[in-house]
Amino acid sequence: MLDSATLSARLEEILYAHKDMEGSLLPILHAVQADFGYVPPEALPIIAKDLNITRAEAHGVMSFYHDFREKPAGRHVLKLCRAEACQAMGGDRVAAHAQKALGLDWHETSADGAVTLDPIFCLGLCACGPAAMLDGKLIGRLDEARIDAIIGDIK
Amino acid sequence: MKLYLPLDSAAVALGADEIAQAIHLHAKSKGIELELVRNGSRGMVFLEPMAEVETPAGRMAFGPLTLADVPALFGDLAAHPKALGLTDDLPWMRAQTRLTFARVGVIDPLSMADYRAQGGLTGLTRALAMAKAEIVAEVTNSGLRGRGGAGFPTGIKWKTVSDAQADRKYIVCNADEGDSATFADRMLMEGDPLTLIEGMIIAGLATGATKGFVYIRSEYPIAIDVMQKAVVLAQAEGVLGASVMGSGHAFDIEIRVGAGAYVCGEETSLLNSLEGKRGVVRAKPPLPALEGFMGKPTVVNNVISLASVPVIFEKGAEHYKNFGLGRSRGTIPLQIAGNVKFGGLYEIAFGLSLGEIVDTIAGGTASGRPVKAVQVGGPLGAYFPRALFDTPFGYEEFAGKEGLIGHAGLTVFDDTADMLSQARFAMEFCAIESCGKCTPCRIGAVRGTETIDRIAKGDAAAIPLLTDLCNTMKSGSLCALGGFTPYPVLSALTHFPDDFNAMKEAAE
Ligand SMILES: Cc1cc2nc3c(=O)[nH]c(=O)nc-3n(C[C@H](O)[C@H](O)[C@H](O)COP(=O)(O)O)c2cc1C
Numbered sequence A: 001m002l003d004s005a006t007l008s009a010r011l012e013e014i015l016y017a018h019k020d021m022e023g024s025l026l027p028i029l030h031a032v033q034a035d036f037g038y039v040p041p042e043a044l045p046i047i048a049k050d051l052n053i054t055r056a057e058a059h060g061v062m063s064f065y066h067d068f069r070e071k072p073a074g075r076h077v078l079k080l081c082r083a084e085a086c087q088a089m090g091g092d093r094v095a096a097h098a099q100k101a102l103g104l105d106w107h108e109t110s111a112d113g114a115v116t117l118d119p120i121f122c123l124g125l126c127a128c129g130p131a132a133m134l135d136g137k138l139i140g141r142l143d144e145a146r147i148d149a150i151i152g153d154i155k
Numbered sequence B: 001m002k003l004y005l006p007l008d009s010a011a012v013a014l015g016a017d018e019i020a021q022a023i024h025l026h027a028k029s030k031g032i033e034l035e036l037v038r039n040g041s042r043g044m045v046f047l048e049p050m051a052e053v054e055t056p057a058g059r060m061a062f063g064p065l066t067l068a069d070v071p072a073l074f075g076d077l078a079a080h081p082k083a084l085g086l087t088d089d090l091p092w093m094r095a096q097t098r099l100t101f102a103r104v105g106v107i108d109p110l111s112m113a114d115y116r117a118q119g120g121l122t123g124l125t126r127a128l129a130m131a132k133a134e135i136v137a138e139v140t141n142s143g144l145r146g147r148g149g150a151g152f153p154t155g156i157k158w159k160t161v162s163d164a165q166a167d168r169k170y171i172v173c174n175a176d177e178g179d180s181a182t183f184a185d186r187m188l189m190e191g192d193p194l195t196l197i198e199g200m201i202i203a204g205l206a207t208g209a210t211k212g213f214v215y216i217r218s219e220y221p222i223a224i225d226v227m228q229k230a231v232v233l234a235q236a237e238g239v240l241g242a243s244v245m246g247s248g249h250a251f252d253i254e255i256r257v258g259a260g261a262y263v264c265g266e267e268t269s270l271l272n273s274l275e276g277k278r279g280v281v282r283a284k285p286p287l288p289a290l291e292g293f294m295g296k297p298t299v300v301n302n303v304i305s306l307a308s309v310p311v312i313f314e315k316g317a318e319h320y321k322n323f324g325l326g327r328s329r330g331t332i333p334l335q336i337a338g339n340v341k342f343g344g345l346y347e348i349a350f351g352l353s354l355g356e357i358v359d360t361i362a363g364g365t366a367s368g369r370p371v372k373a374v375q376v377g378g379p380l381g382a383y384f385p386r387a388l389f390d391t392p393f394g395y396e397e398f399a400g401k402e403g404l405i406g407h408a409g410l411t412v413f414d415d416t417a418d419m420l421s422q423a424r425f426a427m428e429f430c431a432i433e434s435c436g437k438c439t440p441c442r443i444g445a446v447r448g449t450e451t452i453d454r455i456a457k458g459d460a461a462a463i464p465l466l467t468d469l470c471n472t473m474k475s476g477s478l479c480a481l482g483g484f485t486p487y488p489v490l491s492a493l494t495h496f497p498d499d500f501n502a503m504k505e506a507a508e
């Protein structure tokens, strides 16, 4: 659990670093998520107050974007591209294999907290699909064997 | 010894970082003095990771490399198992007309000296000596149209912003590149970021804007990193800042990162996102050119539109305009993706036929099976059957076939593709990414998915329902997300009716 003193100290730094920026809410949310792995619900009222918007507005913005998490993710995050160019190279089949091997549907985190499986729509690796991103690292020409190897490494 | 190995995302996704590390280790163990430049990609993704070695005859290419191929890079180069010959002589490189991508893969993306040596800043230097109206006229005369999808003439957009009276104006670069099969923006930003910066500065001079934003999607970590470094470099070199190249004109750039919403590629949604709001589409008018970022006159242009400006000023509008077909002037970076033998980026004048692109340049499918369909222009673009392969690559030509070129991405599918599934995905994607502002898009896309599921179960009566729904989405949507999703859906239905036939084998 986050202790609130750490949260507010760090938040204060982030807010200060963004104070002269026009339209700073997304950069702030990105910075918070980079630090905490998600956007803690306790952070929203503090951010809203600083930017002089309502808490509902801040929440509305955060929930609009797929990137921001309301809860922490697993220790590893595997994002598989679901878009057309990867589909053309068997992306759906590879994704189904990953779901089965992990026992996870999209957006789910394994019970042991090891891994979260997310869909992503295009990584710009469309000429070497199926594509994936594992903890920020890009992977091209993914197949079932590579999925098994990845799962072996992170479990 | 001087070696080049791309830092490009595709090269990295195929192992370039590991190869780079092995190259360093090998050179160190052998006591070889090594200069390893991490450059952009030449665009031959099928050869990545591809290294180049500088030789007296020119740069020699080697790829696709595995770790086992590294030691031989330090031996007899001609005998290297992955030797491809001189890069410039490779068939993929020779046939292209590289204007916008001339430096990508050639230079160190973060070297101002390399940039200048290859013609960088020549266009800006020329623009600095011109009046605002002359700069706008040069862009108009080049025939350049927006490469983000809509194909709106760039010069006309700039003129609107230039003529507007305001205390502040902005240049916003749309680097949201959300369409599947597109990666030209990414490759340009990773391989030659200073070109984009130069193009944005020229846009600033033309319009009187002094501040620029590049809104890059979060799915592009390497492009974000390179762009951020390039901005710092350009500031340090006096190219950006209070006095651009000592001219007294101010222009600065800030990099912003998206947050995983496809609709934020739509320009008004993007502006809301930049302002820190939900990425909901705004009704037009007012045009962003008059009331854009923070209500001020704003140019919103795609990466490739802006990055094509420096070469237009370097070589002249006439030079650029002489390439192309009909009202599609200049060159277009084709992005060849999906199930293809040779995938990557290929810059060429407008006008090649779809068939030449798919069968000749792409070399057909990677699987070796027949090509069934090509989706052109991303998730809002139509599926083309072989019967339409004579369509020339141009804005009007594709529109004439109920399609669009969009951002010039092409996804090739072999004959195992099920076009009903592709149509369903188009609707599903629209439902996931809808900004929610209008009912035909928000609700229609969900109904569309359900209707296609009914067709899949054998309910032929659902086909006219799907067609009606598509017409409602086309006419009743505020933006092209809801308005163009019918293109992939209806093209799949029209050109591949068998896949929507209830009697189709359940086994496939
Ligand atoms: C749903 C949707 C997504 C879009 N995505 C992009 C995008 O990722 N990049 C882009 O440049 N334009 C995109 N556009 C087009 C922009 O709205 C706009 O036309 C473009 O940025 C203008 O720049 P240009 O004239 O240089 O093409 C999108 C439009 C729609 C409706």
Ligand code: SF4
Pocket: B263, B281, B433, B434, B435, B436, B437, B438, B439, B441, B442, B477, B478, B479, B480, B481, B482, B483
């Ligand atoms: S068509 Fe869809 S994405 Fe576009 S404005 Fe309407 S609801 Fe939003």
Ligand code: FES
Pocket: A081, A082, A083, A084, A085, A086, A087, A121, A122, A123, A124, A125, A126, A129, A130, A131, B180, B181, B182
């Ligand atoms: S479609 Fe998967 S990376 Fe672009």
